[in-house]
Structures are given as structure tokens and as C-alpha cells.
Amino acid sequence: MAMNSNDIAAIVKKVIAEMDAGSSDAGIPVGISNRHIHLSKQDLETLFGAGYELTPIKDLSQPGQYACKETLTLIGPSMRPIENVRVLGPVRKASQVEISLTDSFVLKVKPPVRESGDIAGSAPVTIVGPKGIVELKEGCIIANRHIHMHTSDAVKYGVKDGDYIDVDALQGTRKTRWYGVQVRVRDDFALEMHVDTDDANAVGYKNGYTVSVVKN
Numbered sequence: 756m757a758m759n760s761n762d763i764a765a766i767v768k769k770v771i772a773e774m775d776a777g778s779s780d781a782g783i784p785v786g787i788s789n790r791h792i793h794l795s796k797q798d799l800e801t802l803f804g805a806g807y808e809l810t811p812i813k814d815l816s817q818p819g820q821y822a823c824k825e826t827l828t829l830i831g832p833s834m835r836p837i838e839n840v841r842v843l844g845p846v847r848k849a850s851q852v853e854i855s856l857t858d859s860f861v862l863k864v865k866p867p868v869r870e871s872g873d874i875a876g877s878a879p880v881t882i883v884g885p886k887g888i889v890e891l892k893e894g895c896i897i898a899n900r901h902i903h904m905h906t907s908d909a910v911k912y913g914v915k916d917g918d919y920i921d922v923d924a925l926q927g928t929r930k931t932r933w934y935g936v937q938v939r940v941r942d943d944f945a946l947e948m949h950v951d952t953d954d955a956n957a958v959g960y961k962n963g964y965t966v967s968v969v970k971n
Contacts, residue, residue: 783902783922785948785964786816787955790858791841792827792882793851802827802884809844816947817903820844828883829854831862836883847872852880852895855953859897869896870937898951901937903944912968916940922948922966928959932969 800807803825810824825842829852837858851874859866859878866878878895881888902920909915918938924931936948948966955961 783946783948783966783968785924785950785955785960785962785966787960787962788853788898788949788951789841790829790837790852790854790952791843792829792853793843793847795848795850796846798850798882798889799846801887801889802882804886809842809846811844815843816945818943818945829858829862830881830883831864833861833863835861835863837861849874850882850889850891850894852882852891853898853951854895855951856897857953864895866895866897868899870901870939871896871898898949899937900933900935900948900950900954901939902946902948904938904940904946905944906940906942908944908946909938909940914938914940921969923969924958924960924964924966926960926964929957931958933966 794802794809799809811821812824813822815821821844823842823844826839827842829837829840837854840852851871853871854862854864854866862880864878864880867876869877874894874896877893879890879892880895881890902922904912904914912920914920916939919935920938921932921934922936924933933950933954950960
């Protein structure tokens with residue numbers, strides 16, 4: 756049975772309505788997180804020397820966080836180093852290494868997928884600096900997909916700190932839905948979703964692309 760222009764228009768309108776019903780506004784920007792290192796004060800001085808201070812070169816999207824001039828080398832059981840891994844500041848209570856699954860194959864380590872800061876029982880890794888070596892017994896993770904939200908953003912989206920939501924990634928070369936994205940809410944957070952390079956490359960995403968929250 757042939758369809759006329761009115762039939763086609765009705766079908767298109769219905770499809771658009773269903774898409775709109777499934778997602779909220781596509782207003783959450785995405786930041787792609789490459790492998791990086793957070794250091795404690797003690798480990799910073801072991802790697803770079805006593806009294807050493809980090810050298811900020813670029814502010815990051817989250818207030819108070821910055822990329823540093825300093826880079827380090829990671830070594831795992833494979834003995835194949837990953838060099839020039841960027842240090843992010845400021846210093847933390849405990850050192851933490853965040854890598855991708857692809858990186859873990861190079862290093863031959865088995866990092867769990869964790870929220871940043873949750874390093875108990877995570878993978879060991881060795882960090883090599885210009886003045887010393889730090890052998891972390893734990894601290895290497897793959898960061899989970901998460902969204903930083905200001906408290907006002909959480910109200911807008913009807914979520915709270917620690918919730919898990921689904922989002923649609925529709926701007927890349929392979930449209931997809933990311934499930935189980937953790938929401939992190941604080942008064943000093945800026946709205947942004949963080950994914951690692953594996954996730955971004957798999958769907959053709961770039962910094963500044965956006966995702967939309969799926970309405971459940």
C-alpha cells in the first residue's frame with residue numbers, strides 16, 4: 756500500500772516525539788580523560804625531590820583542578836613502560852593512577868573500574884620520576900563513567916549524589932547509550948561528564964560533544 760505525504764509526515768512526527776520522550780535536553784558536555792596521575796605530597800617529593808611543588812599549566816573544567824607540567828613513567832609486570840603520563844593537581848592524600856583498559860593490556864595490570872578515590876584493593880603499579888621511584892601497592896584504577904554536577908544541576912535533572920543514570924551519546928560516529936553513569940554532586944562542581952579515551956574512541960566522541968540524560 757503506497758503512502759502519501761500526510762502518512763509520511765505523521766510517521767516522522769511520531770518518531771521525533773518518541774525520541775524526545777526518551778531523553779532530556781542534550782546539555783551535558785563531555786570531557787575525555789586521558790591516562791593521568793594524582794600524587795600525594797610524600798610521593799611527589801620522592802619522585803621529584805624534597806620540597807618540590809607542582810607546576811600548573813592549564814586549569815581543568817572542575818574548579819581548583821589543573822594539569823601540570825610534570826610527567827612520569829608507568830611500569831607494570833610487562834616491563835613495557837608508558838611514558839609522559841601527565842600529573843594532575845593539586846596533591847591528594849593518596850596517590851592514584853587512572854588508565855584505560857587498553858593501557859592495562861600494555862602494562863599487564865588488572866585495574867578495577869572504580870570511582871576516583873576508591874583505591875582500596877586496586878591494582879599495583881610502579882611510577883618512575885626524575886629523582887625516584889614509587890611502587891604503589893594499590894592505586895591503579897579505570898575511572899568509572901561519571902557526571903560532575905553542581906547542586907543546581909542535580910535539582911534540574913532530578914538526581915542526587917551517588918545516583919546512577921543512563922545517557923545517550925548521539926553526536927559521534929557510532930550513536931550509543933552509556934548505562935550506569937555515576938552522578939557526583941558538589942557545590943564546587945561544574946557540569947560535565949567524564950569518559951576515558953577507550954569510551955570516546957569507540958563512539959567517535961570529542962571534547963565538548965554532549966550527551967542527553969535518558970528519562971526513566
